[in-house]
Each structure stands twice: as structure tokens, then as C-alpha cells.
Amino acid sequence: MSEALIRYEPVPETPCVAAGVTISLAGPMQRFALRARRAEDLETVLKVRLPRHIGASEAGIACLGPDEWYLRAEAGATVPTDSGLPVAITDVSERSICLVIEGPRAAEILMSGCPLDLDNFAVGRATRTIYETVEVIIIREAEDRFHVELWRSFGAWFWIAITNAASH
Amino acid sequence: MILIHCPYCDEKRPEIEFANAGQAHIARPIDPSGESDADWETYLFIRANPRGRHHERWRHVHGCGRFFNAVRDTVTDKFETTYKAGEPRR
Numbered sequence: 001m002s003e004a005l006i007r008y009e010p011v012p013e014t015p016c017v018a019a020g021v022t023i024s025l026a027g028p029m030q031r032f033a034l035r036a037r038r039a040e041d042l043e044t045v046l047k048v049r050l051p052r053h054i055g056a057s058e059a060g061i062a063c064l065g066p067d068e069w070y071l072r073a074e075a076g077a078t079v080p081t082d083s084g085l086p087v088a089i090t091d092v093s094e095r096s097i098c099l100v101i102e103g104p105r106a107a108e109i110l111m112s113g114c115p116l117d118l119d120n121f122a123v124g125r126a127t128r129t130i131y132e133t134v135e136v137i138i139i140r141e142a143e144d145r146f147h148v149e150l151w152r153s154f155g156a157w158f159w160i161a162i163t164n165a166a167s168h
Numbered sequence: 169m170i171l172i173h174c175p176y177c178d179e180k181r182p183e184i185e186f187a188n189a190g191q192a193h194i195a196r197p198i199d200p201s202g203e204s205d206a207d208w209e210t211y212l213f214i215r216a217n218p219r220g221r222h223h224e225r226w227r228h229v230h231g232c233g234r235f236f237n238a239v240r241d242t243v244t245d246k247f248e249t250t251y252k253a254g255e256p257r258r
């Protein structure tokens with residue numbers, strides 16, 4: 001059935017290449033919003049270790065808040081959801097797109113609209129924050145590579161804003 | 169831009185990530201139907217509006233998502249302290 005659906009992306013599939021930075025759309029992936037009072041319950045269900053410190057990320061799982069994690073996995077990945085434990089695991093794959101911002105100017109370009117000090121944002125850190133008026137999740141994958149998760153409907157606006165910043 | 173210390177993230181974060189959520193330490197009556205109209209009105213609508221030190225709820229809405237309490241000076245807009253929800257008034 002899925003072959004009959006046409007995938008529409010809110011941003012161009014051709015990367016934006018500017019001096020010192022490249023901005024491109026990441027491929028489809030599976031995303032899960034994880035909520036639980038006790039991290040141990042989620043660990044029992046998912047059979048993985050969860051990062052406990054807010055802002056830490058580990059093996060594709062980011063700790064966003066005291067009871068909230070965000071799991072990203074390759075497209076098609078599944079997780080057990082029927083556990084009987086007091087956890088909430090919700091597939092939010094199509095809610096967001098991911099833009100990859102890469103190059104020596106990556107942090108500088110993101111800071112054009114994000115008030116965090118990304119020069120002092122360690123590799124492996126992940127956080128929810130804001131870019132101008134758009135809520136985003138920023139994950140520092142490497143010294144010069146960030147993943148920016150944002151809701152699809154903000155994609156078109158965000159693309160114009162960030163590529164504009166990149167071209168200056 | 170003001171930096172606000174989030175007691176859950178345990179770091180100072182930009183003001184734009186936060187939302188004010190009104191006066192803090194207002195407990196919902198255990199038995200609403202046992203309240204007099206005047207007491208219920210006070211609970212629902214009557215709030216302090218001090219010039220100076222004020223206890224407020226704030227939410228790190230574009231961050232960890234949590235509500236917490238803060239003491240802010242309404243004249244200078246300076247945050248004296250912030251602490252987790254459920255902790256005693258400071």
C-alpha cells in the first residue's frame with residue numbers, strides 16, 4: 001500500500017551548499033516519543049539503557065526532560081509498546097523532519113536564530129530549544145555536524161530562514 | 169536577553185525558552201464543593217500583584233517541558249532564585 005503513497009517533503013531535496021556549511025534533508029527515520037516516571041520501566045520494555053542526564057544522548061536516545069526521551073532509529077524499526085508497565089511509547093515518525101547542518105560554520109549558522117551558546121555545546125548533547133520562533137530539537141552529532149529535528153509544517157519557513165543565514 | 173536557571177536542566181537558559189504561568193503556591197482546595205463561594209472565588213481569581221518580590225510558576229516549555237517555581241522581583245525583573253515544583257516556598 002505504501003508504494004501508492006507519494007512522499008512529499010516540505011523542503012527541497014537538493015542540499016543548500018554555502019561557504020563553510022551544507023544544509024540537507026535527512027532520509028526518513030523512525031521516531032518515538034518516550035514518557036515514563038521511572039526510566040527503569042522504559043529500559044525494561046525497550047531493553048536498552050537510557051541516558052539519565054537531561055541533555056544527554058546515547059545510542060539514538062536523547063533525554064529531553066525529567067520524564068521524557070526521544071528515540072530515533074532507522075526507517076522501519078519497531079519497538080515493543082504493549083508492556084503493561086506505566087510507560088507511553090508513541091510513534092511520531094512523520095511529525096518531524098530532520099535537517100543536517102554540516103561544516104565548519106554549522107554552529108555559527110544555527111546561532112543566527114538559536115539563543116544557546118552552541119560553541120560550548122558538547123558533541124553528543126541534545127536539547128529542545130527554539131530557532132527564532134520555531135521549536136526544534138538540536139543534536140550535536142559531531143564537532144561540525146548538527147541534526148535539527150523540527151515539525152514538518154515549520155519546514156518551509158525554517159528552510160528559507162536557515163539557508164538565508166547560510167548565504168550571508 | 170535574561171538567562172533563567174532551570175532547576176531540572178540545572179543550567180541557565182535563554183528567557184525565550186520559558187513561559188510564565190502565574191502566581192505560585194496556590195493549592196487547589198481538597199473538597200471544592202465544601203468551599204464557600206467567597207473562598208472559591210479567592211482560589212480561582214484573587215492573585216497577589218506585589219511591587220517587588222513575587223513567587224511565580226514558570227515553565228521551561230521549549231526545553232525540558234517542566235513547571236517550576238521562581239522568586240522574581242517585579243520591578244527589576246531579576247530572578248532571585250528558582251526551585252523545583254513541590255519544594256517549600258523560599
Ligand SMILES: [Zn+2]
Nearest residue numbers: 174177228232
Ligand atoms: Zn529545563
